[in-house]
Amino acid sequence: MNAAPRTLFDKLWDEHVITVREDGETLLWVDRHFVHEGSHHAFRKLDERGAAVAEPGLTFGVADHYVPTRGRPVIADPEVAGMVERLSGNAARHGFRLFGLDDPAQGIVHVVGPEQGLTLPGLLIVCGDSHTSTHGAFGAYAFGIGASEVAHVLMTQTLWQRKPKRMRISVSGRLGPHVSAKDLALHVIASIGTNGAQGHALEYAGTAISALSMEGRLTLCNMSIEAGARCAMVAPDETTFAWLAGRPHAPSGAALAEARARWLALAGDPDAEFDRDILIDGNAVAPTVTWGTSPEDALPITGSVPDPEAMPADAARRAYVAGALDYMGLAPGMPLEEVAIDRIFIGSCTNARLEDLRAAAAVLRGRKALVPGLVSPGSSLVKRQAEVEGLDRIFIAAGLTWADSGCSMCVGMNGDLVASGERCASTTNRNFRGRQGLGARTHLMSPAMVAAAAVTGRLTDVRDLPPLEG
Amino acid sequence: MQSFTTLTAPACPLGLANVDTDQLIPARFMKRSRAQGYGGFLLHDLRFDEDGRPRRAIPLDEPRHAGARILIARRNFGTGSSREAAVYALWDYGITCVIAPSFGDIFASNAVKNGLLPAQVSEADAETLLGLLADGGSLTVNLEALSITVTGTNTTEHHGQRFTFVIDPVRRLQLLNGWDDIDLTLRHTAEIADYRANRATSQPWTFPEPGMPSQAWNIRGAKGRLRP
Ligand code: SF4
Numbered sequence: 001m002n003a004a005p006r007t008l009f010d011k012l013w014d015e016h017v018i019t020v021r022e023d024g025e026t027l028l029w030v031d032r033h034f035v036h037e038g039s040h041h042a043f044r045k046l047d048e049r050g051a052a053v054a055e056p057g058l059t060f061g062v063a064d065h066y067v068p069t070r071g072r073p074v075i076a077d078p079e080v081a082g083m084v085e086r087l088s089g090n091a092a093r094h095g096f097r098l099f100g101l102d103d104p105a106q107g108i109v110h111v112v113g114p115e116q117g118l119t120l121p122g123l124l125i126v127c128g129d130s131h132t133s134t135h136g137a138f139g140a141y142a143f144g145i146g147a148s149e150v151a152h153v154l155m156t157q158t159l160w161q162r163k164p165k166r167m168r169i170s171v172s173g174r175l176g177p178h179v180s181a182k183d184l185a186l187h188v189i190a191s192i193g194t195n196g197a198q199g200h201a202l203e204y205a206g207t208a209i210s211a212l213s214m215e216g217r218l219t220l221c222n223m224s225i226e227a228g229a230r231c232a233m234v235a236p237d238e239t240t241f242a243w244l245a246g247r248p249h250a251p252s253g254a255a256l257a258e259a260r261a262r263w264l265a266l267a268g269d270p271d272a273e274f275d276r277d278i279l280i281d282g283n284a285v286a287p288t289v290t291w292g293t294s295p296e297d298a299l300p301i302t303g304s305v306p307d308p309e310a311m312p313a314d315a316a317r318r319a320y321v322a323g324a325l326d327y328m329g330l331a332p333g334m335p336l337e338e339v340a341i342d343r344i345f346i347g348s349c350t351n352a353r354l355e356d357l358r359a360a361a362a363v364l365r366g367r368k369a370l371v372p373g374l375v376s377p378g379s380s381l382v383k384r385q386a387e388v389e390g391l392d393r394i395f396i397a398a399g400l401t402w403a404d405s406g407c408s409m410c411v412g413m414n415g416d417l418v419a420s421g422e423r424c425a426s427t428t429n430r431n432f433r434g435r436q437g438l439g440a441r442t443h444l445m446s447p448a449m450v451a452a453a454a455v456t457g458r459l460t461d462v463r464d465l466p467p468l469e470g
Numbered sequence: 471m472q473s474f475t476t477l478t479a480p481a482c483p484l485g486l487a488n489v490d491t492d493q494l495i496p497a498r499f500m501k502r503s504r505a506q507g508y509g510g511f512l513l514h515d516l517r518f519d520e521d522g523r524p525r526r527a528i529p530l531d532e533p534r535h536a537g538a539r540i541l542i543a544r545r546n547f548g549t550g551s552s553r554e555a556a557v558y559a560l561w562d563y564g565i566t567c568v569i570a571p572s573f574g575d576i577f578a579s580n581a582v583k584n585g586l587l588p589a590q591v592s593e594a595d596a597e598t599l600l601g602l603l604a605d606g607g608s609l610t611v612n613l614e615a616l617s618i619t620v621t622g623t624n625t626t627e628h629h630g631q632r633f634t635f636v637i638d639p640v641r642r643l644q645l646l647n648g649w650d651d652i653d654l655t656l657r658h659t660a661e662i663a664d665y666r667a668n669r670a671t672s673q674p675w676t677f678p679e680p681g682m683p684s685q686a687w688n689i690r691g692a693k694g695r696l697r698p
Contacts, residue, residue: 018665019658023640027658029665031676057682079501130552146580147554156655158662195546195572230575251675259675294488320487413497432492434515
């Protein structure tokens with residue numbers, strides 16, 4: 001018998017193998033396939049072949065990328081209306097479940113999947129979106145794919161893959177007060193670089209990870225793609241199971257007992273080996289913000305904007321930093337806390353779950369924002385619960401706009417844009433040039449840090465601005 | 471799928487690092503149908519302002535790099551969003567090979583599926599090639615031999631200089647043969663059916679809607695359908 005110790009990822013991989021080709025390409029079974037309005041290229045490929053969706057019962061559609069966050073259900077932009085209609089049409093024609101604009105459970109695909117119990121430990125989950133890595137927080141093998149692969153999954157419910165290498169990031173200690181999974185994620189990416197985990201399946205372990213809530217783990221796995229990881233995961237534990245309890249599509253009763261036993265067995269064997277093993281000191285992570293145009297351009301809020309002239313040895317790096325600072329409109333050496341912002345955005349699949357909104361609201365409670373800003377909950381269910389808790393009133397009282405759920409200003413496809421030259425403190429995952437709008441300047445940070453920036457009008461250490469009493 | 475064997479063509483040194491797919495094609499253009507052509511959107515916001523007026527000439531726009539079909543970039547090309555439209559933009563513009571020290575994983579996979587070669591070279595070789603091609607010139611990229619040869623630059627001094635590149639062996643074969651994944655998958659319909667039946671029995675909770683129809687092993691309309 002093959003008794004070699006296996007990692008969590010090894011087990012997930014093995015469980016999904018249908019067949020292995022001579023060249024090592026492996027055909028894997030897909031348990032969940034999420035599609036969105038942007039999947040139209042893949043449906044076109046399907047139509048070109050005259051093919052049907054192989055497993056409508058394992059295919060789920062979500063309208064999120066292009067949907068408006070104000071004035072629903074009207075969609076003013078005819079192009080966008082057309083895209084949402086095309087998705088509805090495909091769902092109707094192929095008979096799969098759609099969380100459309102009018103569905104009370106609509107939201108961002110990576111928020112809806114877990115919320116509905118569609119994301120479960122042990123599953124292989126794909127979606128035509130790079131942040132599909134998010135779902136790995138449950139101990140699932142989840143990754144983003146391109147349109148050709150989406151078409152392949154639609155037609156066959158399978159995917160050809162080569163096994164990625166295995167990498168572990170162990171985070172010791174515990175994150176400090178007001179330090180969140182987002183800070184840890186930015187800290188990790190800054191430490192290993194945007195291609196630091198390239199070609200690897202990434203597993204997080206260690207005390208600081210065990211202590212994270214599901215929301216925190218989702219944030220961390222979400223951002224792992226920004227470190228180049230193919231996918232990221234955390235072994236399922238009691239935190240996972242507690243979160244799943246009672247979710248609409250999660251197993252219950254006898255099936256749950258059986259499933260739990262399977263899920264617990266997914267944890268890596270004690271002696272399992274990783275191709276790369278990295279240690280991070282969780283106690284040393286500070287509230288972190290980005291200064292440049294790549295998520296790896298991140299520093300503790302107590303730091304200063306880097307100076308390209310101080311990098312004489314590396315001409316390419318110097319040119320990159322100078323270019324990034326030029327785009328961002330920042331002066332070398334400037335303390336990060338002196339960077340004034342024009343607006344804020346709280347939203348996206350990275351940081352718009354209930355816990356994120358609560359963290360932002362805790363800072364904003366009883367305070368006013370000095371800059372305008374938009375708060376877009378991760379799903380319509382998150383929105384409703386936030387309203388039950390009165391979070392919406394805190395945001396509105398602070399002067400922010402409380403909107404409907406969607407990708408919104410994370411990617412600016414729906415018209416929620418940061419104006420050219422404007423600087424935005426944002427809970428999203430990408431500070432790429434133009435990501436939030438042509439010429440937009442994005443600083444990534446946690447929800448609490450965004451809230452703190454809103455209050456002072458500049459990048460701010462949230463530790464200096466704790467929640468007001470009462 | 472389009473195959474790739476060798477290509478001799480003008481090569482353009484783009485010289486940028488971290489060219490993410492948001493830059494390759496900004497999100498707002500992805501609503502369009504592919505039939506309209508994506509070439510005009512390639513690196514749009516680097517090159518054009520809001521109103522579509524030229525803003526900053528990047529090497530691709532310079533006459534000495536006219537007709538480039540090969541792009542040379544720095545590390546981490548195609549990182550970020552999984553949008554295959556980034557490959558469509560390159561392809562529709564005329565680029566069929568990108569040379570860089572590293573690529574975003576999903577981009578590289580998308581590239582191969584569309585017949586575009588992501589050729590990975592060392593950081594040092596990328597720097598050398600960027601320098602050699604600065605004033606224009608052409609390269610021959612040979613996927614069979616995994617080689618890049620300088621075939622035309624201003625000075626003949628470097629003609630014939632050879633570099634090697636790497637690409638995942640499976641992707642290399644796919645590109646060389648122009649294999650279509652779906653046709654390959656159809657050879658395994660019986661195994662897929664067995665797997666599905668087994669999974670539905672052993673872990674029924676992985677099928678949240680058990681009443682739904684399934685035809686994973688019976689793909690309609692596929693050309694060259696293979697019998698199990
Ligand atoms: S919120 Fe942003 S990162 Fe998340 S799925 Fe939407 S566009 Fe992608």
